[in-house]
Each structure stands twice: as structure tokens, then as C-alpha cells.
Amino acid sequence: MAKREQAKHKIDRRLGVNLWGRPKSPLNNREYGPGQHGQRRRKPSDYGIQLMAKQKLKGYYGNIGEKQFRKYYAEAVRRRGDTGENLVGILESRLDAVIYRMKFVPTVFAARQFVSHGHVKVNGKRVNVPSYLVREGDVVEVKEKSRELPMVLEAVQSAERDLPDYMEVDHSAMKGTFLRLPKLEDVPYPVQMEPNLVIEYYSR
Template identity: 45%
Template sequence: MARYRGPKAKIARKFGEPIEGQSKALQKKNYPPGQHGRGRRKKQSEYAIQLAEKQKAKYIYGILERQFSKMFDIASRKQGITGENLLQLLESRLDNVVYRLGIAPTRRAARQLTSHKHILVNGELVNIPSYNLKPGDVVSVRERSKSLEAITASLAGKGTARYSWLEWDNASLAGKFVSIPVREDIPENIKEQLIVELYSK
């Protein structure tokens, strides 16, 4: 499936946030990209703000429009707050959990590790990045992939970030998806209500 493979700095400058990891471009050029970036009008319409928020969420989680709208449809049919349901579905994706556990340094890398058959779920090989995890599922690194440089380097550089809905066992290189995260625990800077308003039009 097609993915955005363009410059990360361009996306960071577009939204004024480090969408795909830290970028020096934000310090050097803290205005939108393009020849009209500096002189772009500050006032945006309500629709433009809502659309930008949806695009930001798509870039953060690496999802295309069709898949994103399907997820929104599922979220809207579930009980509870639609925006929160949407973020919970996004956080439950296998590639996102692989990234959150520190097995991969970015979601792009997590997606590649998953599709290249390095990841197991409950001991079974799963190579679908969008696979939806359920509480109690165990995500681990395939035995012959444990010495892979990309994985060992990512785990060695793993920060102190800990998530209440995940458990990690460094000895077995396995993590448990303990529970569906609540909105307060999801660190992404996304105003999900704007996305709900956009789709409700």
C-alpha cells in the first residue's frame, strides 16, 4: 500500500510540530514550506483547521485516507466518545504498539519490521501493520530476529517513556498490550474533536 515517503522536515514545517521525529528544520525555518510559506495568511477557515487536524493525525500514524475513514466509521459506531474511540483504535494498531514498546525507533520502522515478518503476536507470526490488538495480547520479536541491528539499536536507545497500558520484558524482548489506553494517557497532540466535526459535515 502507498505511504508518504517524502521529506519529514516538510511535514514538520507544515504543521509546526515534529510529526515524524525531531527535526532541526523547525528551528531554522519555523514557517510553512513552499514559496508562499512566509507570507501565508494567518487566518484560516474553520474547515481548513479541521482538515489540517485530520491530516496531522494521518501523518502521525502513517495512515492513508481510505483506511482512516474506515477507522472513523468503526469509532463512530462504538459506544463512548467518537474522537476518543478513534485514537484508541489508532493506538491499538500493531505497528504503533511495536513503536511504543521501543522495538522500533519510529512508526515507519515499526511498519517495516512488521511487514518483513520480524514480529509475533501471541507466538504467531503477524505481518499486517494495521492488525488490531486486544487487551492481553503479547507482542514479541521473532527468535531469529532478536540480534537484528535495527532492533538492538532501537532498544538500546529506548528512552524513559513508559505507557500505563503496556508492559515490557527486556529479557524475552516481549511486551504485553495490557489495556485500551484512556485519552489522558495518549501523548499525541491531536484535537480529535475537530476531526469528528469534519466528518460530521
């Protein structure tokens, strides 16, 4: 089993949720945390609840680093409107998240690697930075040479996830348009996300 696969499963069990809603999650068999003390769960404090909300949101997008995540929080505060909604909008406009939502790859971890290896173009130019923020109206496509990769073909045909309505995708051409920044209610999270608790965590 690949290291990333193990890390994914560890995140699921540590947080006690099937974070990506995948049938292979170990949580489907063992609904407790990893390690010898995994089965002893105490009632979390307010701080613990906020921390868990942050770890859930951070983990969902491929376990983004703390420094980067804090930057997103600062940017969400700077933008006008609801800070929690802004944070979700920023996370959903990351290029790796967009590639995952457009169903060109099976997982967010695969999306990060896919972008890093130079398989993706934005508005006709190759972009290999997973954290690149896609803007409204940007056209994202899989490079021609990469369109026949088994992983891509499998992801496109998968019925595991639906396409959200804030993007338009043509799988036959392997390209899509990021139409708008989504609100929390638009994002098809398999588990309940609470960005308001994440904001509380950082604004303590």
C-alpha cells in the same frame, strides 16, 4: 536521505509542528512550511483547523491512507462512548503503533516496515499486516532471529521516549503485553492532538 525520511520531514513542515518530537526535525531550524509560499501563513478557517487536526493525527501514525482512516472513523462512531477517544484507541491498537510504543523500533515509519517484513509475532503467530488491530491482553514479540538487529537494539536503549502505562514490556525478552485501550490523555503525543476536531471534520 531516504524517501521516507524526506516525507517525514515534509509532513513536519507542512503541519508546522514537530509531530514526533524528534531532535532531527527540520522544524527546529525552519518554522515555516515547505515551498516558495511556505512563509506566508494565513489564519485558517474552521474547516482548515479541522483538516489540520485530521492531517496531524493521520500523519503521526505513518500517514495512513484516507480510505483506511475513514474506516477507523466509522468504527469509532459504531463503538460505544466518546467517538474521539474511540478513534485514538483504534489508532493506538494498530500493530505498527504498538511496536513503536513498545520501543522496538525508532519511528512509526520503521514500525510499518518492520511488521511488513515479518519480524513480529502476536500471541505466538507471525503477523505481517501493520494495520492489524491488537486486542487487550495480546502478547506482541519480536521474532527471535530479529532481536539482534542494530535498529531494534538502538531503539530499546534510546531514552528519547517513555513507555506508556497501557502496555507492559520486557525488553530483555523482546516482548510486551497490550494491557488496555488508552484514552487520549494516556497517549504520549509530543504535540497536542484534537480528535474531537477530526470527528467534526468527518461529520460535517
